[in-house]
Amino acid sequence: MTSTLSVPQAAAVAEPDNLAALTRPDFPLLAQTACLGQPLIYLDHAATSQKPRQVLEALQHYYDHDNANVHRGAHQLSARATEGFEGARAKAAAFVGAANPNEIVFTRNASEAINLVARSWGEANLRPGDEVLLTVMEHHSNLVPWQLLADRTGCVLRHAGLTDTGELDLNDLRSKLTQRTRLVSLVQVSNTLGCLNPIAEVAALAHAAGALVLVDACQSLPHLPVNVKQLGADFLVGSSHKLCGPTGMGFLWGREALLEAMPPFLGGGEMIQDVYLDHSTWAGLPHKFEAGTPAIGEAVGMGAALDYLQAIGLDRIHAWEQQLTR
Template identity: 65%
Template sequence: MTFLKEQTLAEEIRADFPLLDQRIHDKALIYFDSAATSQKPLAVLSKLEEYYRGYNANVHRGAHTLSTLATENYEGTRDKIAQFIKAGDRNEIVYTRNATEAINLVAYSWGLNTLKAGDEIILSVMEHHSNLVPWQIIAQKTGAVIKHIGLTPTQELDLDHFKTLLSERTKLVSVVHVSNTLGCINPIGEIVQQAHQVGAKVLIDACQSVPHLPLDVQAIGCDWLVASGHKMCAPTGIGFLYGKLELLEAMPPFLGGGEMIQDVFLDHCTYAGLPHKFEAGTPAIGEAIALGAAIDYLTQIGMERIHAYEEDLTAHLFAKLAEIPDLQTYGPQPTPEGKGRASLAAFNVAGLNASDLSTLLDHEGVAIRSGHHCTQPLHRLLGVTGSARASLYFYNTHAEIDRFIVALHETIDFFRSTLD
């Protein structure tokens, strides 16, 4: 697509995001923190209000009209998720609070009941803490061994190293699709294929890919996939787990209580069928319904169009960052067309503290993140305690990138002058 046509996307939808139309420290807001959480369009905000104003009631089992409306909309989102990621069956979609809970569900339900001493779990050094800590706990409880895939010289996942780690002892491979720090897009299709050849299961953390790329879980072939709604224009407190039907059927419940039961007696109970046996208690009903609205919104725009536009933003961002002396970005460089990585840049400037940079940039109305981005082991491997990160979404523009670069130059100059 041409530059003019690509810019039209942001122009078309910008008014849908009221939060972006405000001033911070008397400067027009530039929101470059969408990898942490995305902003919400009016369609999502309206749907959340519609539920609480119009048919606020608990789902399932209720015979009255409000409960029926709530249930229809709540379960309707399950259908939308299944269609969005091209799952084969709506019952393969389990609601969770977020991707972290979804990973823990698999860890405690499948991992704790399947893994044994000597079994091996393969993760990568770039994983978010949410895809490290649960498996560390399970390994401690079961005696399983964790191994980690390293990086290539270009700071991408080392597929050759991964292949050397695989063996008949490998029972699980759990990896991120798109790194929230390096921005690399991992070859999950090949990872799944290689893992399945030795009989291992595969879980994909898709938090940074579901909002940005078209996905087909059946084509990928993964056994589980997790995502968080708040990164894809939906509210916080809602996410989902995709799992192959036969796997979910064999897994025991993660939590016990209401909703996940069929019948309860004083000394035993029977469980509900999929997916409800994993959804104990009153769920985040309004948030789930609003997630459906977010999926409708993204689908109407088109994930292919979103991805193409973000490639254009990526090319512009990295071209501008490359002009700044003593600035180092992490992860692979994009092509001149912006292909090959996500539309985010984690970076450091020599001699300057990332947190100081982000604090001063906030005074210029620029919202970026600093710290370890929940990837402490990766930052240690990179030899830094943290980094600054600018992460973009389809509502951002070239003009915002240009303003960010000007503010970054001025902030660096200010720090340099105080050090002289």
């Protein structure tokens, strides 16, 4: 049986102005003191978030009780490991409003998820002269994979600029959408500027031009509700360690029809259906994109982190952060 993890009880009745005091005890790392004996204050969440005890307990429980390979074992440990692993996929799907868990592909991080789209979708669909529209505020993870793709395919990269106030210049983006634009890939919340981009509006503009939309949601997922249908996205990537979960774990969400049409990203075990000496056939979604033994404990830990954030409430987290910035 999968363990039932505790969630922050006080958070269920907390008002936004009490969230910090109520959730701080959940984070063991914050119990230590910094210089001059003051309580440790951690402000580097945009780089990586701290882990609540609920996530640490989930990791410990998995390795203490369920550690085994997933999907292929007939014994009870494998069954429990598979239940926890696929349960985390279902939690990630619900967290972003996916149509079903098969639209969630586990990766090592968001960088790998973007590389997956660039390699698999990009190489299959882009030709010389086709355009990928980015913005100048993108993290390196949403620049370099497309630069490498441009080198391989001859596609052209364009970049929307910023306004004088450091926000996305929608007029510039609109002017750079052309009949050659095949994909618009941009961040929802900038890790450097902190601005919240109007993804739904960008998606409507992109789709009207015949382009797809990829959203880097690493910095938005832990801070406000994110729903792929409401955003109008075609792909969305996230990273566990920005969500109070373990490092080495991330995910790609993609519309099922797009994922079905894309070739595999990596080859190996698990992503195959039948293997012969001279050819192979591929497993169904999402396993077609998940070669080799996955990060099982990390997936379980990410599932616990998503439970933790959901228990507090993304609307209330967003309200608390708005209060802090006023």
